[in-house]
Amino acid sequence: MFVESVKTPGIAHLSYLIGSDGEACVIDPQLDTQHYLALAGKHECRITTIIETHRNEDFISGALALANQTGADIYHGKDADEPIEYAHKAVNGDKFEIGKWTLEVIATPGHTKDSISVLAIDNEQDGQPIGVFTGDTLFVSEVGRTDFYPEEKEKMAGQLYDSLQTLANLGDDIIVYPAHGAGSVCGSGMAAREFTTIGIEKRQNPGYQCTSKKAFIEHKLKENHYIAPYFSKMEQSNVTGMDTPIPAVACQKLAPDALPAWQKSAERPGVLIDVRSHAQFRDCHYPGSLNLPGALLSAYGGWFLDYSTPIALVADSHQQATESAEQLWRMGYQQISGYLTMVPKPDTVEAYQRQHVKAVTADKVDERIKAPRANWQLLDVRKQEEVENNEFKQAKHIYLGYLPEMHHQLDKSRHYTLACGSGKRATVAASYLLAQGFENVDVFIGSMQAWQSYQQDA
Incomplete structure (x- = not known):
């Protein structure tokens, strides 16, 4: 038994x-x-x-x-x-x-x-x-x-x-x-x-x-x-009911130079999901890509993705891409074109454009709070109960999952520092805002965890 x-x-x-x-x-x-x-x-x-x-x-x-x-x-x-x-x-x-x-x-x-x-x-x-x-x-x-x-x-x-x-x-x-x-x-x-x-x-x-x-x-x-x-x-x-299981190979590798062609050939603009770590994404990523690594793909992918837009993944390896594709399949997303493992490096000249996300520490955020500028805003993307338990003073709150429907309320000319509990969801939020044309965006590294430690040491 x-x-x-x-x-x-x-x-x-x-x-x-x-x-x-x-x-x-x-x-x-x-x-x-x-x-x-x-x-x-x-x-x-x-x-x-x-x-x-x-x-x-x-x-x-x-x-x-x-x-x-x-x-x-x-x-x-x-x-x-x-x-x-x-x-x-x-x-x-x-x-x-x-x-x-x-x-x-x-x-x-x-x-x-x-x-x-x-x-x-x-x-x-x-x-x-x-x-x-x-x-x-x-x-x-x-x-x-x-x-x-x-x-x-x-x-x-x-x-x-x-x-x-x-x-x-x-x-x-x-x-x-x-x-x-x-x-x-x-x-x-x-x-x-x-x-x-x-x-x-x-x-x-x-x-x-x-x-x-x-x-x-x-x-x-x-x-x-x-x-x-x-x-x-x-x-x-x-x-x-779904009568077929996840296929043995849920995701095929795309050629290194296939991304521009994929984006142009798609009947409607596709979405790039970068499943690499937050640190790797902040260091360098393809413009317009959404950073959803690990469990965050299942937890938040359903807020950002629809069922008709083609999807391509950016991953470290075939295993990482396959595991991510399987997560998407479980949620009904089968329109996965493939994955890439080559990302332009910050210190090399690449034919394809690249971006990075700035990171700021608790002391810098403290400076901005104490001497606020008219065009700066701390944006908290945590859940409501997290905000109620530990609030960032002077922060605007928009739950991460609500960004697709609420980002229009934000002014693209302003500077936004994204915060959450640890900096992970903040990086997801930053990736989405950058993809929507926001140019002045950075991430509060460590976010509430770092803020509480900083306040204790101050």
Whole structure:
């Protein structure tokens, strides 16, 4: 008997393969189906069942693609907003026999109306429940979002409270297997650990510390979450399903001199995404490129990209480009033309134009705040709760994801210093403003972290 977890980088998603005696079930699969096939081979078992704990908003489900490869049956909670075309309905109390495991469906609405959890029962231990796969209902040190139904926030928060009590009654020793870990857009307070127990969460999770259902609802209604534009695309894709997995080669290398031709040949202007480090980008980059390295590509790409504009990547290596392309595929962006690894160096003469981004330190920002110039503005791109907890005095606040719709409110003749928590998101913001024609832009290196240290030392 075994439980294997598969972590998907970028979106901090956790999916699972559970099985024994030649049979296995996959819970919440990604489009990277090769991982589940490899694990099934390792355990010499056949994937017979696929269960989705809810309709996801932040990535395209791999359930249909995996079912096409394995012949497995797919099950999904019965209360989906729209009928899930590729899945059978799973209702509270349904049971699936997977070798010596029994998997029992528990209705746990709140995050979404169709949310379910899956209780794993060990039949070798006299039918003893061992663990529960909680989807986006319960995480480590966090609980699910309840803001996806704007007109029903109070109702959904109340349902989530009831669902959490249902899980709490399973027993303190039950292992919790959540669908996301730290860094996910599905919650802001998740701990770095990727597993926990019901007992630990009852003692430590803020969602369990509310003294009443009313207090819990009030707590949830005060939360401030962001809904990226691409979520609606994910929701629809997860109704109809995607029947093919991510291709083995998700991104091909472009010739070193191909960029000008690519930009001219595109039916509409393409977008360059530079997935190299922030420091490399600030040092030198192609004009018009957007810096979205690592997990920031999944966290913020959906705010800046649409589904018809051609995409080319600038990367350090084939591996980095491929991993970035896979992140985009999970979000439904398949229009990837390829990638480049050659970037003009600052100390060489290149046929293609290049840019760099200036970086400023805390002492320089302090000087500008104390002796402000009429044309200078500190621009904070952090989330609202970050601003409320630690505010930059005299800063203008625009959340990073809102820049595409709000940058028109900014004066291109002014000088903007971009700030965030560490300087990373500020570099993303600077790259976007430069691409939009802002010429006088720099980045506050270290941002709030550096500012707090500077203030302590002053």
